[in-house]
Amino acid sequence: MDSALRQVAERIRAAAADAAPLRILGGGTKDFYGEPPQGEALSTAGLTGITSYEPSELVVTVRAGTPLAELEAALAEQGQCLPFEPPHFGAAGAGTVGGMVAAGLSGPARASAGAVRDFVLGATLVNGRGEVLGFGGQVMKNVAGYDVSRVLAGSLGTLGVIAEVSLKVLPVAPAEATLAFDCSQADALRLLNEWGGRPLPLNASCWSEVDGAGRLRLRLRGAVAAVEAACAHLGGERVDNAAAAAGWQALRDQQHPWFGTADGCAALWRLSVPQTAPVLDLGDGNAPLVEWQGGQRWYKAPPQNASVVREAAHAVGGHATLFRMPPASSDAAGAPRFDTLSAPVARIHHALMREFDPHGIFDRARLLGAA
Numbered sequence: 001m002d003s004a005l006r007q008v009a010e011r012i013r014a015a016a017a018d019a020a021p022l023r024i025l026g027g028g029t030k031d032f033y034g035e036p037p038q039g040e041a042l043s044t045a046g047l048t049g050i051t052s053y054e055p056s057e058l059v060v061t062v063r064a065g066t067p068l069a070e071l072e073a074a075l076a077e078q079g080q081c082l083p084f085e086p087p088h089f090g091a092a093g094a095g096t097v098g099g100m101v102a103a104g105l106s107g108p109a110r111a112s113a114g115a116v117r118d119f120v121l122g123a124t125l126v127n128g129r130g131e132v133l134g135f136g137g138q139v140m141k142n143v144a145g146y147d148v149s150r151v152l153a154g155s156l157g158t159l160g161v162i163a164e165v166s167l168k169v170l171p172v173a174p175a176e177a178t179l180a181f182d183c184s185q186a187d188a189l190r191l192l193n194e195w196g197g198r199p200l201p202l203n204a205s206c207w208s209e210v211d212g213a214g215r216l217r218l219r220l221r222g223a224v225a226a227v228e229a230a231c232a233h234l235g236g237e238r239v240d241n242a243a244a245a246a247g248w249q250a251l252r253d254q255q256h257p258w259f260g261t262a263d264g265c266a267a268l269w270r271l272s273v274p275q276t277a278p279v280l281d282l283g284d285g286n287a288p289l290v291e292w293q294g295g296q297r298w299y300k301a302p303p304q305n306a307s308v309v310r311e312a313a314h315a316v317g318g319h320a321t322l323f324r325m326p327p328a329s330s331d332a333a334g335a336p337r338f339d340t341l342s343a344p345v346a347r348i349h350h351a352l353m354r355e356f357d358p359h360g361i362f363d364r365a366r367l368l369g370a371a
Contacts, residue, residue, distance in 0.1 A: 001132060004046035008161055011042055013130035016359040023363040024157035026065060026099035029090030032324050033103055034156050034366045035337050044098050047163055050074055059121065061166040064098025071097055080169045083113035088253050098162045104154025107252035108204035108219070111275070111292035113170075117153035122166040125152065125159065128357030136166065151352065156367045159356040173203075173221040175228070178244035179236035181216045183207075185290065186279050188216040192293045193276055195234070201226045206251055207290040208258045214287070219248060251291070258289045258298070266300040267326050269309050273297060273318030280312045302326070306335030313339075336369045 001009070015022050021039030031037055044065035052061040055078040062071055068086060070093075075081055085107025086100045101123075106115050122136030125148075136149035152162055183191065188207040195202060201222030207214060218236070220227045231238060239247075250256045259268070271280070275294040282299060289298040301309055303322060313320040319339040341349065353364055 005126070005132065005163055007046065008042070008044075008163065009126050009130040009132060012126055012128065012161070012361070015040075015042075015361045016128060016130065019359065020361065021363060022361050023366070024098075024102070024161055026096035026102075027067070027090065027094035029088070029095040030099055030103045030105070032089075033105075033337075035369050036366075038363050038365055039361075042161065044096065044161065044163075047098070051164065052166075053078075055080060058169050058171075059166060060169055061122075061164060062097050063164045064096060064101075064162045066097045067093050068095040068097055068100055069093045075169055076172075079172050081172050082119065082167070083109060083170045084116055084119060085109045085113075085252050086116065097165060101153050101162055101165055102155060102157050108206065108248055108291060109221075111205075111295055112203050115153070117150040119168045120150050120153055120165060121168055123149040123152055123162055124164040125161065125356075126163055127160040128359050128361055132163070133160075156363075158353055158362050158364050158367050160362065175220075175222060175224040175226075176203075176241065176244075177220045177227050177231050178239040178241070178248070179218045179220070179231060179234055180239055181218070181236045182213060183216055184214045185287065188214065188290065189277075189279065189294045191216070196275065196293055200230045200234070202293065204248065205291065205293050206248075206256075208256070209287040210257075217244075217247070219244070256289070265302050265326055267303045267322055268324040269299045269301055270321045270323040271297040271299060271309070271313045271318055272321070273313060273316050277316040277318065280316065282308060282312055298323075303334045310339060338367065338369070 012022070022042045023037045023039040025041040025043050047063040047065040049066060050060060050062045050071065053074065058080070060071070060075065068088060072082065087105050087107055088095050101116060101120060104116050120136070122134070125133050125135065127133055136147070152159060181191070185207055192205055201220045202218065203221035204219040205216065207216045217239070218234070220230050247256070273295060275292070277294065280297065282301060284301060286300060299309065303325065306322065310320045321339065322335055322337045349368065
């Protein structure tokens with residue numbers, strides 16, 4: 001065990017002995033996500049570096065405090081990438097690999113490429129007893145039993161400190177094109193569902209209103225012949241590749257113009273719904289931004305409208321997350337950030353947390369609220 005990992009383990013053991021709550025801190029770029037962080041910060045800044053990278057095997061092992069931008073740059077040198085396009089919130093280069101896994105957030109390609117958890121092969125974790133545990137490995141078929149390494153994706157630091165992860169990576173697609181279509185939200189959903197049933201190299205989509213007019217952008221990725229054939233078949237307006245790439249990156253990082261137009265009282269809501277769900281009526285007349293071929297829909301509404309937003313999501317078999325609070329709002333009270341868990345799922349959450357953190361020193365409230 002190296003000195004940085006030993007210090008983390010010792011800090012956890014001391015916190016457990018003193019019953020002193022800890023919150024795990026990487027780059028701090030996702031502190032807005034989930035309930036407000038509580039406890040004394042435990043930094044992963046000492047856990048940095050790519051420890052193993054085999055481009056021919058499409059596997060990289062990297063320590064949790066490594067800047068996400070550093071990992072992506074190393075992959076790009078080999079013509080490879082993280083296909084789920086993790087968001088880069090906050091200052092450039094601030095986000096870390098550990099935070100990427102702990103938050104479990106994916107970018108525009110999520111619906112076609114998969115989520116963060118789908119690319120986690122293994123992990124090293126320091127639990128609430130200060131024990132260093134290893135799960136999974138560096139190949140896809142390495143799991144016999146409960147797949148703990150993938151459970152860490154989206155756990156928000158409630159199970160322990162992610163010290164190192166092994167990730168599956170993929171080659172950058174040979175060809176890419178973005179098409180734009182002028183259409184209503186209903187027409188965009190219909191088209192996306194229709195195209196989803198065809199052998200097209202669909203990779204990402206985004207519908208939003210621009211100056212009151214609906215516009216759908218569709219990204220195609222894959223073999224050159226497949227992308228060109230799809231462009232000829234689908235029609236639409238082909239967007240310049242450089243401009244399109246900047247637009248998709250802005251969408252990934254929530255720098256798209258739609259995200260910057262909320263008034264001071266509106267929170268940002270993320271609705272996860274079936275891709276076939278119809279246009280949702282939240283009663284305010286505001287048009288959402290729709291991603292993931294209809295499966296992820298962003299809305300702006302005050303936190304006190306939580307029941308309306310969540311009932312609309314539940315009605316179509318989905319759920320709603322209060323993703324960002326409005327700048328002027330107090331976090332002292334208000335709607336829970338995450339939707340209510342079903343009783344069986346809640347029992348699993350609590351059982352896992354008790355097993356990995358029996359002393360309750362990690363910030364469970366970040367994920368479960370006051371539950």
